[in-house]
Amino acid sequence: MMSASRHPQHWIAFKTIVTREIRRFLRIWAQTLLPPAITMTLYFIIFGNLIGTRIGDMEGFTYMQYIAPGVIMMAIINNAYANVASSFFSAKFQSHIEELIVAPVPNYLILAGYVAGGTTRGLLIGVIVSMVALFFTDLTIQHYWITFTIVLLSAVLFALGGFINAVYARSFDEISIIPTFILTPLTYLGGVFYSINLLPEFWQNVSLLNPVLYMVNAFRYGLLGISDVSVYWAFAIIVLFIATLTWYALHLLHKGTGLRN
């Protein structure tokens, strides 16, 4: 029989979705956990070690130290995005998303479960890449609270982006279009490898329109204590984006876009 309140059932349903998501990316660890570790190791070797030693200091830090926060953040947001995009699209493709649609699971829990799964992968990748970074440079955390919250919020934001991408996607090609043509350019132009102070004023202003710049710089502030932008602005922009994407994802679920006839 149903109890008057559905909260305990909701909590179990949420845990079930998250557990299933974690089990999925751990089962295919060679596709999900290993590649970012290898790619980021190459970034550290090539940009940090080989080229970085010739570049010299950046904003008072070695180039390796300077790029480490950006490289870690890049891995986190890419993986949070990819996890939800591929998992939710696969569920649509194999039709097992119907298991969730038929079940008494409210839309906000479906969204929360998938986003939590993607965020968990993002955070786990963050830990792995940070450990790789420690082989190349020293990393100390200057502002714990800022470091942790900015990582968490950035992973949540990109997991939401991955969810919306998967809702609209009709083929596997369509879940790689956004990462390839939007996410990657935004990340590379988001101050991962350079300070925007090096750019002409016009391009500095253009860069300020890139949300990834705020995430990378706020995280760099958390680790190194330096940033090209205001950390308060960074939090405000990320929270605003999260609120907007959450509303939009729930709207899509309510309409049944890509899910219901």
Next chain:
Amino acid sequence: MTALTIEHLNKTYGNGLQALNDINLNVEQGDFFALLGPNGAGKSTTIGVITSLVTKTAGRVQVFDADLDDNTELAKSYIGLVPQEFNFNGFEQVKHILLTQAGYYGLSAKEAEPRADALLKQLGLWDKRATPSRALSGGMKRRLMIARALVHNPKLLILDEPTAGVDIELRRSMWTFLRDINRQGTTIILTTHYLEEAENLCRNIAIIDKGRIVENTDMKSLLNRLDKETFVLDLQQPLTDSNLLQDIAHHQVDSTTIEIELNRSDSLNGLFSVLSERGIHVASMKNKVNRLEELFLKLVEPSEKQ
């Protein structure tokens, strides 16, 4: 109590196709109910609306007094669905699929584990519990879908063509299983192409055609409406003189096979006596077509010709 109430249900797809046209239906608690219709008649759309997979255009659906629009979660919690197509994660292990489904319905691991184990044993999947579902045979996949639909102990089980493509032995064992759970109190709605299946299992029936319910009654009354039946008789010796059956409506298929049409008022004993008197001895007999099939074609054909 009514397990399912559908009132004035309409569904028009984006391309303008009207799949459901003012469907009204009641299924009583404990019933074993058949929803029949030709391909594209609207059976799966109806089930899709009841299970929230299809958004209705208009109308009302109530499951055990819980309105699907106003009390969605409660209504959904009463339903177990066995869809027509396999729709589980092929990479997940069989038992994980059941436990995950139970979790979606709010069952704790402590409640779900014994329930999943019992269903896996009942449906002959226990040895496959750690196998990825994509490695199962077609019949096992069907049974897995039934186990998954039952893991949260639904009050209303909906099966959309559950025995499509399964061999006769498995079909019969699934019938026994479904009869058992119906006897234990689960209301069952079944769509099937095997009319014999509906005749064997179901007490009440609705026939849907071109999005409209063209018949909704109990199986017995429906079959009683059949005024004529055709029997196929295999004779012990070849029939050499067809004049012997001049006064009986018949069709000779070959020398030892004849088809005889009987009115419901005529008795089989009478027929056998007449045949026996004329030296015609019957070795075996069967219905030419399933009785429900005859009625089904009668009900559906007129609208097909429109």
